[in-house]
Amino acid sequence: MAKVQAKKGYAIKSYLESSYQELRKVAWPTRNQAIRITFLVLGFVIVIAFAIGVLDYVFGFGHKALLDLGPARSAPVYYEENAPIENTVNVTDVTAETADGGEISVETVPLDSGEDGSSN
Numbered sequence: 001m002a003k004v005q006a007k008k009g010y011a012i013k014s015y016l017e018s019s020y021q022e023l024r025k026v027a028w029p030t031r032n033q034a035i036r037i038t039f040l041v042l043g044f045v046i047v048i049a050f051a052i053g054v055l056d057y058v059f060g061f062g063h064k065a066l067l068d069l070g071p072a073r074s075a076p077v078y079y080e081e082n083a084p085i086e087n088t089v090n091v092t093d094v095t096a097e098t099a100d101g102g103e104i105s106v107e108t109v110p111l112d113s114g115e116d117g118s119s120n
């Protein structure tokens with residue numbers, strides 16, 4: 001068992017030494033080259049981001065145009081405050097049952113009265 005651990009320790013040490021030797025062979029860029037390459041990458045990132053933004057706008061505009069070609073959708077109905085609501089349904093008899101057959105009591109409240117019974 002001790003030989004296996006010694007081999008593992010030697011393998012790790014050997015790996016680190018060889019990695020260090022290889023890193024010494026690397027031709028690292030000068031400071032000016034690193035700065036120039038950094039700005040080049042940032043420039044490409046800005047150009048690509050702008051291009052993606054333009055494409056997003058164009059496709060969004062096209063999507064909206066295609067949706068407008070379809071059948072007309074009904075507009076939402078907005079009611080004025082205190083205006084009478086038409087087409088109301090009067091519910092008087094309500095029976096409800098639970099899944100196990102038990103009954104539920106339901107109290108109906110007229111739509112046109114508040115909690116105190118006054119009309120809107």
